[in-house]
Amino acid sequence: MSKSYINKVELKQGQVILFNRQGAKRPIYHMRIHVRGMRDVHGNRLTYIQESTGEVDLDEAKRVALDRYDELRLRVRDDAPAKELSFADMYELWWVHKKKALEVLHREKGRKAASIPPTCTAASCSVFTCFG
Known part of the structure; x- marks a missing residue:
């Protein structure tokens, strides 16, 4: 023991x-x-x-x-994950995917630096104040 x-x-x-x-x-x-x-x-x-x-x-x-x-x-x-996801976890998974898609889009448009639009960061702030 x-x-x-x-x-x-x-x-x-x-x-x-x-x-x-x-x-x-x-x-x-x-x-x-x-x-x-x-x-x-x-x-x-x-x-x-x-x-x-x-x-x-x-x-x-x-x-x-x-x-x-x-x-x-x-x-x-049922092939489900052992622990359920919180809203913050779901948002984090979504944001990683979305950030990669934005970077690809910026490179395709010929932009040198992959900047994240201010609306995305503002959205994350407002989302967490509502749903935490």
């Missing part, structure tokens, strides 16, 4: 591990879940997901962890 895992409990043949963090003020259970085939938003393979259950009671922590395990299994089966 690792030194950082206190009160370690294994479920589902070790695919779900519940534990308390060493040095924590409150004995909240955390979960470490492994589901074969998990991927992130970019398609990279994930070994495990580690999150807090938010529970102090072991039985409630088991319920939360097993629910999350079932949710992850369904996501893998």
